[in-house]
Amino acid sequence: MAILEILKYPNKALRKISKDVQAFDEALHKLLDDMYETMSERQGVGIAAIQVGIDQRIVLVNVPSEEDNEQHRENLLEIINPVFLKKEGNIKWNEGCLSVPEFYEEVDRFEQVTIAYCDRFGEKKILQANGLLAIAIQHEIDHLNGILFVDKLPILKRKKFEKELKRNQKQNI
Template identity: 60%
Template sequence: MILPILSYPDPRLKQQSSEVEVFDEELHALLGNMYETMLDREGVGLAGIQVNVPKRILIINIPREDKTQHKEDLLEIINPVITKKEGEIYFTEGCLSVPNFYEDVLRYDEVEISYQDRFGSPKTLHTQGYLAVAIQHEMDHLNGVLFVDRLSLMKRKKFEKEFKREQRSKGKR
């Protein structure tokens, strides 16, 4: 089932997400619906809060070199914690909750996380580059942070100006 995605400036996106404690069929159904929603919106990641579920849940499916996404590459990450971080990388980010806006964001180039899978089993993942950036972006959502919150003052003002212009043009239709 395709779920509605909260859009900036919805205040619910600023909520802190709580830990997942029950790993049941309801959680599995939510993960499936999040995956369908992410693919429908042509995203590479989605956090629970973006579909109005303030739980520490995120999914990521990085496209392969041919730009296709494969279900076997899907990461379902629950209750993630960054355990190591190294290096820096600027990466152009976008967000399903902030449509049609892209900007370079400074992130760690390498991260290691501990998390749980859909069954509650503990996992560890060490990654770098695009996947590391995607994990940090989605983990920010769990803490009520959007990528535009990480922009410099000048870039943030540019975003606000573009956002207001887009809102005005939508109002004229």
């Protein structure tokens, strides 16, 4: 398994619309395993394939368990070719992103979602989610559509983000 490079905002590849996965084969399984290693290494709750430069409709989500607040591999969701079936309620959530490091902001999301998707073997599944799981799924599916959480910010918060980003880039030169 390999740790993959995560694309950072404002990389234009993050704006690509991802394509449906056609082949549920060994190459897909290796990508899923590498994405999991990459997400775990960076202590992320979710990752989309486009964040590692692959424009396929693949997201991983692994929210910490309520018992010990740890992420467990058996709770990992590999979500391929997701489609929203239902979106309900509204909630504000403080989000961050592996592609927008060290920036967190409150975003409006749906409180509950239902999605249809395929697992790594192409088996069709339906999932109802709420709370952090619903938020993470929406955040990652946005990536598949070329949307970042900062795009959802009101104009003043967006300007604050752009200013912080420029300052951080200057410091890292």
